[in-house]
Amino acid sequence: MTAAVRDETVEVWDSRLRLHVKIAGDGPPQLFFHSLAGPAWPPLLNRLAERHTVYAPEHPGTSPGDPQAIREVQTFWELLLVYEELIGKLGLERPAAIGQGFGGMVAADLAVSFPQLFSSLVLLSPLGLWRDDAPIPLMEMVSGPPAEVLKYLYAYPGSEAAQAAQAMPGDPAQLAKAIAQATWNVGCTTKFAWPIADHGLGRRLHRVQVPTLIVWGREDALVPVEYAKEFGSRIAGSRVEVLDDCGHVVQADQPERSWTAISGFLDG
């Protein structure tokens, strides 16, 4: 089922930013923080929208027509403050939060910085930590040939979900616009994740106080599965689910098993 998605604009940051938020569904609030690639509405959000009101904010600068918004956010700390303001302006009382990759790093550091902000936390193969024996090829992926991006993200790059996530318009003018937007989006997110997405999260993850689920693909070629237990061991009481035959984008490679893990956690 496809949810009816509406777009809301919220003024934050002393009126210097107008953040776009995609909203759908009905029920308790559920935030979704997107990945490095920029705003997305994966099928996972439609499923969530059946029982929640899903809020998917767009990272500053990634909303079409407002590329320079990214200039208003100078540091990762400011980004966290911007999101905390946004959640307040939306009037959300202790929403649940899900973050994917880069969005997982954002959600985790929000939970660290504002321990009462969320009711629960789901991290889908998040960035945010670094081990020398498990390097994360983020720079290689972002600066490499576009055709090779898939190999970092998916165990099954041919799946319907993976193909849909990478789809581009056929019309040449629209295609140019879409490529320019997609490229800029990555510029906006990597501003806070370059060249190594480590802002010291590992030294403060112990501050997370809400129930936390960590989901990882065993074949993750971007953020190796070793990081699942790094997150798990630092967040007291967290649950770690490692999925077999699964790459970085868990909900694309293993939609059913990742949904079982996520919905089980949220219902439990």
Next chain:
Amino acid sequence: MKVSLFEQVPYRYMPEGFENQHNSVVTAPYQIVEPARMTESLFSAYAELMHGARAGFDGICVTEHSQSSYDISPNPTLLASAVACATRAEQLDVAITVLGRSLGKTREPLKIAEEYALLDGVSGGRLIAGFPVGLSYDANLNASLPAIETRERYREHRELILKAWSEPRPFPWNGRFEKYGQVNIWPRPVQQPHPPIWIPGTGSPGTLRDILAHDYVFVYLSWDGPKLTGRQVFDRYWELADELGRDRNPYRLAFLQVVAVSETDERAEREYARHLEAHYRSGLGAIPHTAMAVPGYAEPAAIEGMLRSAGPAGMLSRMKTATYSEIVDSQVAIVGSPATVADQIEAFVREFRIGNLLVMLQNGSMPRDLTEKNISLFAGEVLPRLRPIWDAEGWENHWWPRAAEAVPEAAGGAA
């Protein structure tokens, strides 16, 4: 007309077919290097610049690239400093153009202010200060700075350097990227308030507007060849000059051209063809396209414009397989007898109103003796035809160091 010898510092012994297996930048494998051949490659660049200064060029020009096999010049002020001292000792008043330390890449902008000031001092006021943003692979991959901040860093660093050169008393700097409590550099440039400022760019309207607004010089490094991309860039520049109320003084414009001269056209092809092909294939041709624009380096409108542009694609995108005939047909390199070369250069110099010409006479595998022959022939037989091109129009070159004003005695082919 001012003519400078432009030199990069390639490793001259790149293995055949390198470009099919490796990139020339960022990840270029150092294992291919033989230490003695590296030493020779580095020293040859210094020697050839001195050869050019003695042969009668108006200036010498060097560039900065890190982690690269085609230009091993991580800090061009080192190279320029050696040439500045040696030319002073020999009373060769050539301009020293550093084109330059990359302001979007540096983590230590005040170091650049100090180095340039020192260079201006030891050369006796002969520095031309290049203020490039820096290529994306260099700023965002080698230096690993977020691509989206490259131009913001550039602007802050340029402002800081200019202030450090001209502010009489110590001052604090509370910038977004740099914080200093007491900026008070020693020495300051001999040329006050600052040496001539030249800015290399690819010709985007924003850059051109910035250059004209500040009364600097635009430097176009045409790796694409003047035939293919020159027209659109230069027309835009002069139209913007009109719009901003700047005159059409040709010295506002500098242009880089690769040239190879020999006694006859046939001999030039025989001597230079293989070196030119190897140079483009294993050098510029082996830089991955994606490394030239890491996401965030170019604005979305610029990317869209590039993708939608119906204009002629330059040679840059085809360098990896460049053939000699493609290279000369596109004028990416101008090759031939002194008369052939002078005719072709004079035609585009007049057409595009270029007052400062940079010529690159060493390429890739070219050995030192052949390079020095190229330099001598160019200085002796081509340069004299180019130098008076703008004399009749009576323009003054406000962007040339006064201390390098005297025209050097041309020592000709015997240098």
